[in-house]
Amino acid sequence: SPAGAVEKKSFKIAWSIYAGWMPWGYAADSGLMKKWADKYGINVEIVQINDYVESINQYTAGGFDGCVMTNMDALTIPAAGGVDSTALIVGDFSNGNDGVVLKTGKTVADIKGEKINLVQLSVSHYLLARALDSVGLTEKDVSIVNTSDADIVSVFTSSSDSKAVVTWNPQLAEVAAVKGATKVFDSSKVPGEIIDLLVVNTGTLKDNPALAKALTGVWYEMMEKMAAGDEAMLTHMAKASGTDLAGYKSQLVTTRMFYKPAEAMEFTTSPQLPKTMDLVRTFSFEHGLLGEGAKTKDAVGIAFPGGEILGDAKNVKLRFDAEAMKLAAEGKL
Amino acid sequence: MGLRIINRRPGRGGALFWGALPFLAVLALYLTFSAMRLAENPNDKLLPALSTIAETVVRLAFTPDQRTGQVLLWVDTAASLARLAWGLAVSAALGLVIGIASGLVPYLRAGLSPFVAVVSLIPPMALLPILFISFGLDELSKVVLIVIGIAPFLIRDLAMRVEAIPPELVIKAQTLGASTWQIITRLVLPTMLPKLIDALRLSLGPAWLFLISAEAIAAQDGLGYRIFLVRRYLAMDVILPYVAWITLMAFLMDWGLRALNRRTSPWLTRGMA
Amino acid sequence: MGLRIINRRPGRGGALFWGALPFLAVLALYLTFSAMRLAENPNDKLLPALSTIAETVVRLAFTPDQRTGQVLLWVDTAASLARLAWGLAVSAALGLVIGIASGLVPYLRAGLSPFVAVVSLIPPMALLPILFISFGLDELSKVVLIVIGIAPFLIRDLAMRVEAIPPELVIKAQTLGASTWQIITRLVLPTMLPKLIDALRLSLGPAWLFLISAEAIAAQDGLGYRIFLVRRYLAMDVILPYVAWITLMAFLMDWGLRALNRRTSPWLTRGMA
Amino acid sequence: MSTVRVRNLWKQYGDQVVLEHINLDIPSGEFCALVGPSGCGKTTFLRLLLAMEQPTRGTITIDGKPLPGEPRPDRGVVFQRYSVFPHLTVEENIVLGLEFARAPLTGRLYGAKKRRALEEVAETIERVGLSPSRTKYPGELSGGMQQRLSIAQALVRKPRILLMDEPFGALDPGTKAQMYVLVRELWRAERMTVFMVTHDLKEGFSLATRVLAFDKVRHDPQAPEAYGATVKFNIPLDDKAERAEIVSKLPALAATENEEGATRGRPWARLFDFAGTTRRKRRESHERTSV
């Protein structure tokens, strides 16, 4: 259970299909996870959940000890739900993996007055807000149609009713390929704002230091393989995400992976991160994502490695922690 | 020796008591688990306290939304009910027309029944893209999804029921000079009406399900839309009352249909037939 | 003057011909639209050509996966069928037991029927988080979703049917000395078996639907999982054969259940009763 | 006109031969009583006449034309298990035949037309004794009341051929007597051809102008299903005034009477042995007691 302050031996980590998270599937299938868990005398079960939101919900409800998610979802779901969570590994940030695509228009400004299909309240929504911001528009200038991520490709491809979408990869590549469609904005224009994390329950982490070591250890062993272009591993991940090697590689191009722990550590400790999180929490608060109890955007506290705290210091629920990545960088795992 | 259990009947009060019991049990279960979870994490979102739910209900049902100025629950309800009503009406009409046609006319049965059987077995969610090209993304496609979801069941059920009409009655009608059309208007329609209503009652659950799924695909309002939206941050304090509200409305519809049955087909309850 | 249309029956060949007609019509429609779209955009993924579909089928059904050495289609089919079988079996058992109990025993009816009615009206998809927390993410929760999806229908349908048993037969059994339990084993069970099988046939569509939904949320194999996986790439060349395959299996089950009915309840087709 | 001619009719259900080798010539207007042991195939014969079932072999013609392959309003029926429409009241059940005839589109009359139709059937309702139960549904009627309803329903359409399967079986003697009068009146007035199954020989002999006794003539004790029943005795009741009238109008048919060797010498007198009554009754019953 989430706040159970007891030492335990078995842990469950949930993951879902996304370019930057595919290594977790490989960790489970290749036996690497078992190797690292054995090393620290624990047991880690890696569970694939197809529905991304459901995986976070399950983590928030206590069904898992850790789960992969974006920075925004980490704030609005577990943290806002009172589950003290730690971003143990910062794996990558979206560098073009999320984008805005128009069927007829050519620039962001052409979006005005359109109906836009996107997953409401997700990072897509956040990206749209940033895109509108960049040309001085607001959400009032468009109308948003909530559309599930699984249907977004077919909606855009097959229906003339759909003129604009915001989505992520691999869907983004599919919609951008539609004849005449233009990608007018993507996450590379707001680098480092959409961050993909492995989030672990803070209590569990504190009581079981071995867990952090095992997870970080396996992750960076895999990163090394990936950076080296391990064909077998990449093919495995491509298959698992439902595409082929070329397709997967093209997704990686727009994913800024932190292959080296030092890079990740640097990103986490940089002063840019609190600024990013402030943007995110402002957006979240304005959209009611911090919960009904939240009277200001300070309601949920966010802690950063340097000790800096954003929001309510007595209610810190999301922590960015570079310790484990530091150990990895120092080769102490 | 006492009466056999099948011959003992609870009184009105007894029926009420026994009927309420499982609901109270579920409520008690919820309260227990909710209290347990909240003791561990006061911000737990999965099983919010009744007081939290009540607050949310007040906000959703009686407070205008800051952004739009509308009261969300009513807007969502109106949108969903309109879609549902269309879906049910079209499905009922199809069920009646095709069900009777294929139950009564052997040639139509030969032509339609395998096709309807197959259509009823196709998982519609898997073919959404094809639905979108054919019916667009607006209200139409949502209604169509409901229709695809429940009409095949209604058609098959009605067709089976029409086939089960005692052949003596059909023969009798023919000896009284009834044409096929008159057999339909005077024998088949009136005896199928209560069966249709019963079948509709059984389809209410699936109809809401398809509606909610349709609203999850592409929508800007509706009860299903809201549920999927707030699922993104596990707002069970919104989802639970919404689900309860949907269930309540479905239950009232079920009850209303049953009452309608008693009114329109008095012969069902009169006498021992 | 010719026979009334309700008295004209196609022969065996005729039935086959009429039965095939709507399928051929749909196929022709598909081919036309597919050709139109492909002429415009040879890479169109929405309505792939039959040849493309055929290639994909060969790959899925007959080529072992390099990664695992398994043939995907069979692995998926085996996984899905196992879940479906469990779901159907448990639902049928529940439908039979609770349906008969609540149809036959007035006290149980008073206690159960409003509850079952309400449960049947709750949209299960909206409560998935609670479901998954309660039953985990393994096979169990998938089976449970199927059960929650179809058991209430089976229970309500069976209960209605039990209530519709002619009271004379129940009275007759009692005058012959039957206990409640004997009434169940000798009268109710055998006469309800064919109704249960018919109800199961009508639930096959929903059962597959719930299975696919469950697999789309949490699974690593199964037909629904595969569809979910490739849906994001709009790989209709995979989805269409998978849907056709699901439909074919469902149709075979439907057909098998009907045959089972004829075998186990010969009295239904013998004589005019 | 409705002369019924049956030629070499056979009916089997699976292996069981129910009816075999039936040949009949029934002049138009004849009132035939069908008698015979339970299960010998009387109902089956009526079902064949109604075209509810198809013969395994042989033909039935009406006025020389093959029997239409489906039930038509020219042949009315009262089923053995008196099925009436459960969703219609007594009155609605009875007026239904008129509505079918007069409202081709909806099968339902309204307003003045409806009232007129109801007035027309009021006498029939009165005569079958259902006036006090006019607005009841069949489920609220006793067995005998349902049977009377079924009779009234069939009579209203005045079919040319009337098929009745034990129509008075569930009635008390008083009610039965009233029904006899009603049916006979209509039979005479409309010159209907009537086939009535009955187990009451006296009823048969007193109402009908011809008695058809069905029974097996061949038996195989090893295989009781191998042989079917046929018309063992075909007894025109020539001493009836009505029959004389029917035959006089159809001289052509008089010849065929001779085919029926069975009618000579009254071997059918044995019929009354079934009845378990003492022989002394036989002659009495054959006298036409007022019914």
Add this chain to the structure above:
Amino acid sequence: MSTVRVRNLWKQYGDQVVLEHINLDIPSGEFCALVGPSGCGKTTFLRLLLAMEQPTRGTITIDGKPLPGEPRPDRGVVFQRYSVFPHLTVEENIVLGLEFARAPLTGRLYGAKKRRALEEVAETIERVGLSPSRTKYPGELSGGMQQRLSIAQALVRKPRILLMDEPFGALDPGTKAQMYVLVRELWRAERMTVFMVTHDLKEGFSLATRVLAFDKVRHDPQAPEAYGATVKFNIPLDDKAERAEIVSKLPALAATENEEGATRGRPWARLFDFAGTTRRKRRESHERTSV
């Protein structure tokens, strides 16, 4: 023992009074024939005895104890519309009563026990003439065959009280005579109390030891539903040997006979007027012709 006592019994359906003010004392072993016009409430009376319906007023006791509120194996029944179990063959339908008694858990006998039970009922099946149709389902039987099946089914359990609603209505005279013998034999052997509804007065008077004639004694032409039927004539057939035996065993009951003023002076002779038969028949029928 099964003495039936009915006290001031009323039954209404909604506003309609069906039965009113019924008082009866039936000694154990009596064979009662219930006669009366169609729709007067005979079936309703049987339904009350069966506890399928609850009386609106009044009580029924058996051997001094109130009637159990549900059907029990002590009261067997043959329904007017002879309902048998459609999913069981003839043989299975008939042996069912024995199976219920001997296999409390499953209600089904197997192997040697099953064979023994089948042998026991074989004679009954033979005597109702259904041996050749032993393995048929009810849907494949004629009306009369279903009726015989229903009788056989009820007899196998040898109930103490047997309720039969027009049990021989759909049978030809020959079959009927066989059934008379069967029912009478069992009645004598088991000393059952029998209530049999019949429309055949001769049948009633010849089989029964007491005839109960139901009819309305009060009429309101304005409101035909206001008054119900009662037992208009209660006629113990004292000249029957069997009846003498029954009464001799129950001296206590002899007294109550005197309550029934109606039995004096034979006003019930009018019963036969219903029959539409000539009066001259009346005396004849009352003689016990061999059945």
